Amino acid sequence: MTRRRLPEWFVLLLPAIVVIAAVVLIPLIFSLYSSFTPYKLTRPSTLWRWVGTYNYEKILTDAKFWAAFGRTVLFLTVVLNLELLLGLGIALLMNRVTWGQRTLRTILMFPMMFSPILVGFQFKFIFNDNIGLVNNVLQSLGSDAALPWLVDGRLAMFSIMFAEIWMSTSVFAILILAGLFAMPRDPLEAAKVDGCTPWQTFRHITLPFLMPFIYIAMTIRSLDVARAYDIVQIMTGGGPARRTELLWTLMSRTGYVDARMGLANAMGYVSILLSILFTIYFFRKLSAARAEIGMAG
Amino acid sequence: MRKQYIAGALLAGTALAGSAIASDWGSFDGVTVEAKLIGGQQYEALYGRIAEWEAATGATVDIISKKSHFEIDKEIKSDMAAGTTDWCVGSNHSSFAPQYEGLYIDLNGMVPEDTIAEFVPGNIKASTVDGALLMLPRAQFDVSVLYYLKSNYEDADKAAAFKAEYGYDLAVPETWEQVRDQAIFFADPPNFYGTQYAGKDEAIVGRFYEMVVAEGGSYLDEEKKPVFNSEAGQRALQWFVDLYAAKAVPAGTTSYVWDDLGQGFASGTVALNLDWPGWAGFFNDPESSKAAGNVGVAIQPMGSVTRTGWSGHHGFSVTSDCPNKEAAVSLVTFLTSEDSQLAESAGGSLPTRTAVWKANVEAAQNGDDPYRAEALAAFAAGAEYAFAVPPIPEWGETTNIVFPELQAAIVGDKTVQQALDDAAEAVDELMRESGYY
Numbered sequence: 001m002t003r004r005r006l007p008e009w010f011v012l013l014l015p016a017i018v019v020i021a022a023v024v025l026i027p028l029i030f031s032l033y034s035s036f037t038p039y040k041l042t043r044p045s046t047l048w049r050w051v052g053t054y055n056y057e058k059i060l061t062d063a064k065f066w067a068a069f070g071r072t073v074l075f076l077t078v079v080l081n082l083e084l085l086l087g088l089g090i091a092l093l094m095n096r097v098t099w100g101q102r103t104l105r106t107i108l109m110f111p112m113m114f115s116p117i118l119v120g121f122q123f124k125f126i127f128n129d130n131i132g133l134v135n136n137v138l139q140s141l142g143s144d145a146a147l148p149w150l151v152d153g154r155l156a157m158f159s160i161m162f163a164e165i166w167m168s169t170s171v172f173a174i175l176i177l178a179g180l181f182a183m184p185r186d187p188l189e190a191a192k193v194d195g196c197t198p199w200q201t202f203r204h205i206t207l208p209f210l211m212p213f214i215y216i217a218m219t220i221r222s223l224d225v226a227r228a229y230d231i232v233q234i235m236t237g238g239g240p241a242r243r244t245e246l247l248w249t250l251m252s253r254t255g256y257v258d259a260r261m262g263l264a265n266a267m268g269y270v271s272i273l274l275s276i277l278f279t280i281y282f283f284r285k286l287s288a289a290r291a292e293i294g295m296a297g
Numbered sequence: 298m299r300k301q302y303i304a305g306a307l308l309a310g311t312a313l314a315g316s317a318i319a320s321d322w323g324s325f326d327g328v329t330v331e332a333k334l335i336g337g338q339q340y341e342a343l344y345g346r347i348a349e350w351e352a353a354t355g356a357t358v359d360i361i362s363k364k365s366h367f368e369i370d371k372e373i374k375s376d377m378a379a380g381t382t383d384w385c386v387g388s389n390h391s392s393f394a395p396q397y398e399g400l401y402i403d404l405n406g407m408v409p410e411d412t413i414a415e416f417v418p419g420n421i422k423a424s425t426v427d428g429a430l431l432m433l434p435r436a437q438f439d440v441s442v443l444y445y446l447k448s449n450y451e452d453a454d455k456a457a458a459f460k461a462e463y464g465y466d467l468a469v470p471e472t473w474e475q476v477r478d479q480a481i482f483f484a485d486p487p488n489f490y491g492t493q494y495a496g497k498d499e500a501i502v503g504r505f506y507e508m509v510v511a512e513g514g515s516y517l518d519e520e521k522k523p524v525f526n527s528e529a530g531q532r533a534l535q536w537f538v539d540l541y542a543a544k545a546v547p548a549g550t551t552s553y554v555w556d557d558l559g560q561g562f563a564s565g566t567v568a569l570n571l572d573w574p575g576w577a578g579f580f581n582d583p584e585s586s587k588a589a590g591n592v593g594v595a596i597q598p599m600g601s602v603t604r605t606g607w608s609g610h611h612g613f614s615v616t617s618d619c620p621n622k623e624a625a626v627s628l629v630t631f632l633t634s635e636d637s638q639l640a641e642s643a644g645g646s647l648p649t650r651t652a653v654w655k656a657n658v659e660a661a662q663n664g665d666d667p668y669r670a671e672a673l674a675a676f677a678a679g680a681e682y683a684f685a686v687p688p689i690p691e692w693g694e695t696t697n698i699v700f701p702e703l704q705a706a707i708v709g710d711k712t713v714q715q716a717l718d719d720a721a722e723a724v725d726e727l728m729r730e731s732g733y734y
Binding site for chain 1: 371374375377378396397398486487496497498547548549551552561690694697700701702704705707710711730
């Protein structure tokens, strides 16, 4: 009698399959399942009550959810674009530095080394309306206004965007700088010989070369920013009056404070669409940009 | 001197009487009781006494978590989801207690009736959900009282100016309407504010809730239907809105919770402050407060019908999955015993036992600290108006729905009526989903 043996490739992959199943697949299936139940953390029995698409219907008709969704898209768009512009500017300037560039590169990365929670606390203090740094500076310059930085809708969004940009612009700068280092010199020299202006050189040679790097940075940061939570939670908690409510502050409150994990998971699945859409968009753009500089394939 | 001696003898006598019973904590050799307790410097004196219980019973207490109630609440929810609830003793809070379905046992029958009768009846009532006594109340059945800067009432020019403007004498406010007038009168933003209030989370909803009650309204009706958008509710919210619009409160007040408020009053830049008894010592301590020496404490003001009195209290509970419930009950009883409360309330917290209240008030009256006597008298008078939040699991969730709407009215995004109607509609949906009607 011969024993049936599992194929070798399967046995070799088994540890990886088990690990991935345990840490990714099972939680994923579990959370997807629970999004079809009224699962409350404090009432474990609710996990076994199937309510079909009730949670999804509730979300789709919930103005507060869509307001948070829209705000997240706005936050994402503004933050990504500003980070790109600033990062590009910093990278171009850094590229011209000939002495001490390594030290500068290290200093540039300092903000990324802080925990986002601490960055949140730091800016919460800086923008505090009563004892904050910004208002104190304004008052010592003669203004008697106590600007409600974290209360006024626009100012509060500005404040959290400022904190987010402060912390992560260097991601763009570093990736774009890597692109600048990898750039061949010949086209630039040819452009010089042909009499291109610096702007023309930048627009038609440097920028197309950098685009693949920019889109990679965009993809990474879009996923990062779309799940912005820590800074926002610390600085405003999504308030006041939901003026700075983003998807993740809403979801965490629903899941962990209200204990409505089923509903929170459903929100998670709907909002994942946002990340998927952004990722697909940037990957397409990435392929197009690579094709343009002859790197397609 | 003589008075102090008498007070000391009284305290010692009570302590002696307490320790005579102390031999009765039972014998639990080799048992380990795992506990999740509220953390904070002010509780360490109580936890220091656990060694006594361990020596008396032969059991060991293993404190597996020490955090604030908000943090413990999240931890408990994770425990319930994961099914890891076989620890034994948990710190509990009257606002959180009703939501933990089946987590804690009914202490009626486990704790002798005589012992239960020694607690302030209101505390026992607020610790009971659906007939089950879920915790033995430990301390801080606290009602917020009015702290104020005394100097504002000792200035003849201010008094005259106030009378000219408002037509009545400037005195420590008796009603919330007077608080509004005076707060607007005292305010000089951004350097000095008339008052302040908690502006987010459960904190602002609790404040709003007590104002609704003080105005003669209710938060939920008998059926648990939201009725806080009544006229009383609108009057209550209008108070918050008026103060914000008049800049009598700091602009950032909508993001303040307890710590910010306490620090704010201690900075000496706020005239009137409704706050918890636990701050009394802090406010009058020159090390921590610029207002020290200038702080008065009065009973909380009235709305148009009654005084405010939102109260919550801490307690200790025993889990249903605890392997040795007798030992756990013994520990909980020990932690809330007369001895423990005398020791704890010496640090400023409010007791839950009738006898300890009496001893504290007498000691303060006989002592040489008029501020402490004034504060205790205000707390005792204020506690008579105490009422807890509706004992339903959904209380916390309703507050998450309601607070952004209150904020919307305060910062002017919505009218008072519109904000309350929107909040009531969403709470109504929640109550319907929860099966109340």
